[in-house]
Amino acid sequence: xxxxxxxxxxxxxxxxxxxxxxxxxxxxxxxxxxxxxxxxxxxxxxxxxxxxxxxxxxxxxxxxxxxxxxxxxxxxxxxxxxxxxxxxxxxxxxxxxxxxxxxxxxxxxxxxxxxxxxxxxxxxxxxxxxxxxxxxxxxxxxxxxxxxxxxxxxxxxxxxxxxxxxxxxxxxxxxxxxxxxxxxxxxxxxxxxxxxxxxxxxxxxxxxxxxxxxxxxxxxxxxxxx
Numbered sequence: 001x002x003x004x005x006x007x008x009x010x011x012x013x014x015x016x017x018x019x020x021x022x023x024x025x026x027x028x029x030x031x032x033x034x035x036x037x038x039x040x041x042x043x044x045x046x047x048x049x050x051x052x053x054x055x056x057x058x059x060x061x062x063x064x065x066x067x068x069x070x071x072x073x074x075x076x077x078x079x080x081x082x083x084x085x086x087x088x089x090x091x092x093x094x095x096x097x098x099x100x101x102x103x104x105x106x107x108x109x110x111x112x113x114x115x116x117x118x119x120x121x122x123x124x125x126x127x128x129x130x131x132x133x134x135x136x137x138x139x140x141x142x143x144x145x146x147x148x149x150x151x152x153x154x155x156x157x158x159x160x161x162x163x164x165x166x167x168x169x170x171x172x173x174x175x176x177x178x179x180x181x182x183x184x185x186x187x188x189x190x191x192x193x194x195x196x197x198x199x200x201x202x203x204x205x206x207x208x209x210x211x212x213x214x215x216x217x218x219x220x221x222x223x224x225x226x
Contacts, residue, residue: 005191014044054086066091079110117144131165145171
């Protein structure tokens with residue numbers, strides 16, 4: 001990933017906190033500290049385990065870009081305690097999907113970075129409002145990745161470059177797709193996606209690709225009124 005031009009690597013975690021530490025440390029050492037890391041256990045650690053992960057990495061001189069949703073949602077007091085006990089930034093994600101949680105996390109001093117997503121927020125306008133809340137609190141935001149094909153990736157790219165508050169690079173797995181459902185795939189070079197500059201999203205969906213990759217059709221039963 002470093003050789004491809006990326007500066008940050010997000011990794012999954014959460015099954016075994018000791019193994020998580022060793023994996024991040026091994027990757028850090030392999031690139032001589034030239035990559036930043038975003039471990040994401042998806043709520044998979046307890047508070048004590050998250051403290052151990054954060055402390056163990058700091059003891060090795062490894063300082064993460066952030067820990068993403070290290071413990072379960074709606075545990076804002078525990079997140080605040082974690083922030084007090086570690087120099088590693090804490091970055092709730094699933095917590096921000098719940099109405100008013102971002103404001104509550106800010107109020108409780110339980111957040112360093114906000115991972116936002118337009119889908120649970122229900123649109124570009126709504127996620128822009130969340131980014132504005134984070135920016136007003138002096139908290140950087142990034143946009144989440146949901147293993148997106150070109151359509152949603154294009155929407156994310158346009159959003160993060162046009163909305164103040166998105167200060168860190170969004171997550172993406174676009175580099176890993178063998179194919180896409182667009183007529184012309186988005187351009188990805190040197191670890192960056194080129195922002196389309198024509199009207200709208202400047203993408204065209206390939207209907208043939210949609211048919212090719214379709215895995216089923218919804219079937220409905222019409223029920224008459226009694």
